[in-house]
Amino acid sequence: MPRRTLNLGILAHVDAGKTSLTERLLYHAGVVTEIGSVDAGTTRTDSMALERRRGITIRSAVASFAVRNTAVNLIDTPGHPDFIAEVDRVLGVLDGAVLVVSAVEGVQPQTRVLMRALRRLRVPTLLFINKIDRRGAAEQRILDAIAGRLTPAIVPMGRVEDPGFPGARFIPWARAASRKILLDALSVHDDAIVNAYVSDEAAVSDRRLRRALADQTRRCRVHPVFFGSAITGAGIPPLVDALADLLPAAGGDPSGPVDGRVFKIERGRLAYVRMFSGTVCLRDRITAGGRPAGRVTGLTVDGAPAPRVGPGGIAVMRGLTDVRVGDAIGSGAATAAPHFAPPTLSTVVVPARDDERAAMRAALNELAEQDPLIDVRQDDVRHEISLSLYGEVQKEVVASTLADEYGVTVTFRDTTPICVERPAGTGEAAEVIFAPGNPFTATLGLRVEPAPPGSGVTVRTDVDLAGVPMYVYKRQDAFGDMMAGYIRAALAEGLAGWEVTDCVVTVVRSGYQAPNTTAADFRRLTPVVLMRALDEAGTRVCEPLARARVEVPVDTVGPTLSVLARAGASVTGQTRDGDLVTIAALLPATAVPAVQRQLPGTTGGEGSLETDFGGYRPVTGTPPVRERTTPDPRNLDEYLRTA
Structure with missing residues (x-):
């Protein structure tokens, strides 16, 4: 029985052979008796109809197999840059990764993006050079490209015999060559090996070198490189051995506090959770993102029902009624920090028939649960629904999913950039309780100031405790937390309709009348005061x-x-x-x-x-304006009717 667990990501630029490698690993481990074909649409991890038609991975998928004493949870991820959000969610749950590079196309744009993310997050990574049997495969050219464009800290684990021909093979180094290569690569980060080698070469045993290679790989100091062909199986056994020998096992205390991460949600609220600590059992009530998420009514581990899941395990959980991608399960942080940039494009989705509008909205809401970054926005004035995108291929995916899974046919308007607004200066505004024009039973003053680009939104509270209705908020810090939520929600649409960012908003005034003032008074008053402060500050639309x-x-x-x-x-x-x-x-x-x-x-x-x-x-010329999807606080009559 396996005693270790390894959560392994397979990553690559599109068409490098990532899914084919996944199939080959499952076949080698005996999980499948026949290797699926990307071209034929028979791969195990590509389950969507569009994935099978297009031959690309769109959603991450999990498969499990064993290597000696190691249970491997293999996560196949998309390679196309339009689906980088799927990769983003997986990175935070990995113990190690295999980055696949084509021996023909070499280091491609997405390869560099992925390697930078893996190194930044310190995910131990092996490199697998695929397609050595294809015409144009070049061993040294690929190694030079990896060293120059990805990282010089690579350790070739063998050589290729007859590259570019159907019978190409990966030959692990003989003992003498292996010792020299390992000594050269490992001594860069290990003075003890250098000193031992200088004193007595024989004292540096092969076993010591292998231990040092495993240690430095797990510390992300070096990246072993393997060559092979996912189609023919060349080079697969050494790579499989390296998964168990060189990559770290998952840790965690089964009796510790529950700590996990939701990295995928499928239709029907099936939550894929990687556990880091503690144990979740059937019928347990758990929290997700700090919120009560419900009771676990079903657990699937390694494709089979299970009574519990512990550290290192990946489980599909049923019964969680309030759970989102990126949520922490149990004691962890509320959400996972993104590793890649957000989408920068937007489009309007139009149903083919007006009577499908409600069904389209419901379907898009379900898709947004699986991928929150598509950011479904509804304009209640023009009854339009817009989405955020990484690229044009995503349109095809959304359209195909709506048609295949929900029976809804849609088209799209032209893609436009998603801009942001930044304050141009400082502005301050206030509304005083019972003053003419203030229909809310509260006093509120806000100051808006610009902040450095990329800093996001900072909310501060600088008011006297006497101005906080403690019978409503109980604690002053609770008032500050709630005001931060009100302010961030109001900043979703600025003067030109775009999200306002890179600013500091300070609550400078607060007042109330007991017992009439409620939290709703502050919540509804916040957009009114904030828009007036932004009017005074002015904003710049930025592309x-x-x-x-x-x-x-x-x-x-x-x-x-x-x-x-x-x-x-x-x-x-x-x-x-x-x-x-x-x-x-x-x-x-x-x-x-x-x-x-x-x-x-x-x-x-x-x-x-x-x-x-x-x-x-900043946009030059006339800045683009996005129509608001929520009532405009600058039109108080309209705002009061609908807010």
Whole structure:
């Protein structure tokens, strides 16, 4: 029986062979008797109809197998950048990862994004170079690209025989070559090995080197590299052995406080939970995100019903009526911090038939439970529903899901950027109880000040205890917490309809009349006062940017710069490495698809574009306005009728 548990993520750029590797690992472990095909739509972890049709992974999936004394929970993640949110939720529950790189295409844009996240979160990572049997596979070229574009801290674990041919094989190093490579790589971080080797080479045993390799891998100091083919099975046995030998096992005290994380929700409120500490049993009542979540009426572990789940385990829990993706189960923090940028695009969803509008809204609400970042917004004035997106492929996924799973046909309007607003200056406003024009039984004053870009929203309370209705809020800190919630909710739509961020809001005045004042008075008064303070401060609408890294042949730099200039990019730097030039630039997020389309023709098919979130910058010219979906507090009559 396995005594260790390893929660393993399989990550890659789209089409690198990640799902094929997952299938091969399950076959090697005896979990499946036949290897599924991505092209044929028969893979175990791609269960959506669209996943099978398109041959891409859209939602993360969990499968389990055993390697000697280690139980592996394998999580297959999407490779397409439009579904980076799925990867985001998985990263926080991993003990280790395998990053798959194609031996033909090499290090691709998403490969770099994923490796940066894995290193930032210190997730021990093995590299698997797939497709060594494909024409164009090049062993040393890939190793050089990994060292130059991902990390130099790599340890090749063998060599490839006949790369680029159907019979290509991975050959682990012979003892002498293995010792030299391990000594060279491990001595960088281990002076004891260096000293022992200098004193007496024989004193550094092979066993000591393997222990040091495992230790440094688990500390993310080195990344062992394996070669193989998920299709033929070449190189799979050494990789499987490395999962048990080199990656860390899950820890945690079964009798400790319950602490877990929800990383996926499926239709029917099936919550996928990774446990870090404690034990959850059937019929237990638990909290999620600090809220009562309900009673566990069903537990599935390793694909079978189970009475309990302990540390390191991944369970599908039924019966949780109030649970969201990212919630902590039990004693953990309320939500998981995102590791990637939020969506920067938005679109309006339109039902094919008006009588399907209610069904579409209900279906989208269920999809938002599975993926909160799509941020379903309803405009009650024009009766429109909008979504947030990472890219155009997401539209196809939403449309297909609505059609296949809910029987609702939809179309989309043009994609637009999701802007934000930032205060342009300082503004302050107040409403006094019983004063003309204040219909609420409360006094409230708020001051809004700009904060550094990227700092988010900070809420402070600077009022005398005498102004806080303690019979309502019980404690002054409870008043502050509730006011922070009211203020953040009100900042969801600013003067131009966009979310207001990068600001400090201070509660500077508070008053009440006992026993008439209620929490609702402060909640409803907050947007009115806050909008007046923002009016005085003014706001700047800022558009989302992409930070681009464009690698092109030196003789195509001029045309490439012209493409970037037409896209509204600002070039921030250029570096040359041999015949290649890397151009760093910031450009509007909406311009990235156009640059991607033009780059192959401009560079003879040899250019590559890598982007990540680059922050926001003020819009030049007339700023875009987003219609409000909630009553406008600046129109008090309308606000009072509907708020």
